[in-house]
Amino acid sequence: MAAILEIRDLTFTHEGASEPLFRELSLSVEEGQHILLKGPSGSGKSSLLRLICRLAAPDSGIIRYRGTPVSEMPPATLRSRVAYVAQIPRMVDGTLEENLLLPFAFASNARRSAPDRALLERMLDEFYLGGIGLDRPAMKLSTGQQQRVALLRTLLLEPDLLLLDEPTSALDPESAAMVFSIMERLNREKGKTLLTVTHSDYRPEGPQVALYRIENRTLSLQP
Amino acid sequence: MTTSAIIDISTGQLLLALVFILTAQLSSFVFRLGLHRDIAVGTLRTFAQLFLMGYVLTYILHSDSFWLVVGVFAVMVTSAVFIVKGRVNEKQVPYLLPTFITMLLSYFTTAVFVSALIIGSAPWWEPRYFIPAGGMVIGNSMSALAISIERFFRELRQQRETVEMKLCLGADYREASADIFRGAVKAGMIPSINAMMGVGLVFIPGMMSGQILAGADPQVAIRYQIVVMLMLVGSTAVSSVAVMLLIRRRCFGSGEEPLLSPE
Incomplete structure (x- = not known):
C-alpha cells in the first residue's frame, strides 16, 4: 500500500497560546486505511485534521498528499481530494437537493457533472435518508440527518481521503450507528481512506484499521 | 412675496438652539440611554468644527x-x-x-x-x-x-x-x-x-x-x-x-x- 498522506515533524500553536498544542508530530496514512484518532479534549485532534486541509497553518513541519506538500497545492484542489467534514453539520438555506448540489456551483468543480435526481434518491437510500424528499428544506432536518447529508454531499465530489471530525458526537445512538455503518461501508466496500477523530468506543475490525492516541503533545499508535 | 436678504442668526439666537440638545440630554437621563457624554461631545465638536470650517472655507473658497x-x-x-x-x-x-x-x-x-x-x-x-x-x-x-x-x-x-x-x-x-x-x-x-x-x-x-x-x-x-x-x-x-x-x-x-x- 502507498502512503496517501505523510505528516512529518508537525508543530502547531494556537494563535495567542504560549505553548504548542503538539510538537514534531509525524504520521503516515496508507491508501485504504481507516485511522481512528483519539485523545482528551483540547489535545489537538481536530486541529490536526484542520492543518491537513489547510484550514489552519502549522508553525513548522510538512504535510504531503501523494508526495506533494499541501502548502503547494491550490486550496480548492486539495480540499476536493482531501475532504474535511466538520463536527457540526452546516446547511445553507434551501432544499435538500440544493444543499447536495451546492459544491457543483463552485468554479473548481465546474468539470464535474452534477448527479441527477434519480442518482441522488438512490444515494439518499444508502445513507438511510430515503423517503425524506429532495424538496424538503434542509434546515428542517434533524442534526443526525444533516450529518448524513453533509457526508453524502462531500462524497459526491469523490474525495480520496476523508477527514471526519467527531462525526457522531452531536448525534443520538441510533443516528451514530447509521453514520458508523456508512463509514465502514465507505472504507471496506469503496476503499476510501478515512481519518476519523472520535471520542466514542467505536472500533471497526480489520487489518486496515489503526488506532492512534494524541496526548501530551505527542501521537502514539495504540495496540 | 419678494426675495429679501438672508436673515442673520445672532449669537443669542444660536445658543437658543441648544434647547434641542437639552431635550436630547433629558431623554438620555430619563431613559438611561447612556448617551449624555456623546451628545455633549458631539455638540461641542459641531460648534468647534463648523466654526473652524467656516473660517477655513472663507479662506479656501477665495484661494487660487x-x-x-x-x-x-x-x-x-x-x-x-x-x-x-x-x-x-x-x-x-x-x-x-x-x-x-x-x-x-x-x-x-x-x-x-x-x-x-x-x-x-x-x-x-x-x-x-x-x-x-x-x-x-x-x-x-x-x-x-x-x-x-x-x-x-x-x-x-x-x-x-x-x-x-x-x-x-x-x-x-x-x-x-x-x-x-x-x-x-x-x-x-x-x-x-x-x-x-x-x-x-x-x-x-x-x-x-x-x-x-x-x-x-x-x-x-x-x-x-x-x-x-x-x-x-x-x-x-x-x-x-x-x-x-x-x-x-x-x-x-x-x-x-x-x-x-x-x-
Whole structure:
C-alpha cells in the first residue's frame, strides 16, 4: 500500500497560546486505511485534521498528499481530494437537493457533472435518508440527518481521503450507528481512506484499521 | 412675496438652539440611554468644527492654490478614514490602508467628474464647487463604508463554520464569502437608495434648503440636488465594492482559510 498522506515533524500553536498544542508530530496514512484518532479534549485532534486541509497553518513541519506538500497545492484542489467534514453539520438555506448540489456551483468543480435526481434518491437510500424528499428544506432536518447529508454531499465530489471530525458526537445512538455503518461501508466496500477523530468506543475490525492516541503533545499508535 | 436678504442668526439666537440638545440630554437621563457624554461631545465638536470650517472655507473658497484645495481634500478623506476606524473596531485584519487609498481615489474621481463635467467649473478644482462636492461624497460614503465593513467582519466571524464548509466543498474564498460580501455592500448602499426614494417627499435635503435660504433660484437648487443624490449613490457603490474587494482577501490566509476568530 502507498502512503496517501505523510505528516512529518508537525508543530502547531494556537494563535495567542504560549505553548504548542503538539510538537514534531509525524504520521503516515496508507491508501485504504481507516485511522481512528483519539485523545482528551483540547489535545489537538481536530486541529490536526484542520492543518491537513489547510484550514489552519502549522508553525513548522510538512504535510504531503501523494508526495506533494499541501502548502503547494491550490486550496480548492486539495480540499476536493482531501475532504474535511466538520463536527457540526452546516446547511445553507434551501432544499435538500440544493444543499447536495451546492459544491457543483463552485468554479473548481465546474468539470464535474452534477448527479441527477434519480442518482441522488438512490444515494439518499444508502445513507438511510430515503423517503425524506429532495424538496424538503434542509434546515428542517434533524442534526443526525444533516450529518448524513453533509457526508453524502462531500462524497459526491469523490474525495480520496476523508477527514471526519467527531462525526457522531452531536448525534443520538441510533443516528451514530447509521453514520458508523456508512463509514465502514465507505472504507471496506469503496476503499476510501478515512481519518476519523472520535471520542466514542467505536472500533471497526480489520487489518486496515489503526488506532492512534494524541496526548501530551505527542501521537502514539495504540495496540 | 419678494426675495429679501438672508436673515442673520445672532449669537443669542444660536445658543437658543441648544434647547434641542437639552431635550436630547433629558431623554438620555430619563431613559438611561447612556448617551449624555456623546451628545455633549458631539455638540461641542459641531460648534468647534463648523466654526473652524467656516473660517477655513472663507479662506479656501477665495484661494487660487491648486495644492491647497487638493490638500484640504486629502485631510477630509484622512479624517473620514479615522471615523470609519472608530466605528469598525477590528484589530485582526489590516484594512485601513486599502480603505484610505480606495476612498481617496474614488472620491477624488467623483468630485472631479461632478465639478469638471457636470457643473463645468473652470478650473475643475475651483474650490467653490470641488470642496462642497467632495465633502458631501466623503461624508455620505464614509457612513456607508463603515456600515459595510463592520457588517462584513461581523458576519464573517458569525458564519465562519458555513464559510469553512463551502471552502471544504471546493469553493475559493470569493465564493465562500459571496453572500456575506453582497449583504455587506447592500447594507451600506440602502440608505443612499432610500434617500432617493424619499427626497422631496419625506425630507428636503440640507444642501437644497441651504441654497434656497441663501436666496438661490429653487430650480437651480433642485438641479444641484439631483446631481448630488445621483453622485452619492454612485460614489457609495464604487467605494463600497472596491474597499470590500480589497479587504476581503485580507480576511483569508495563504490557504484561503478564514483568519477572523469566531465570536
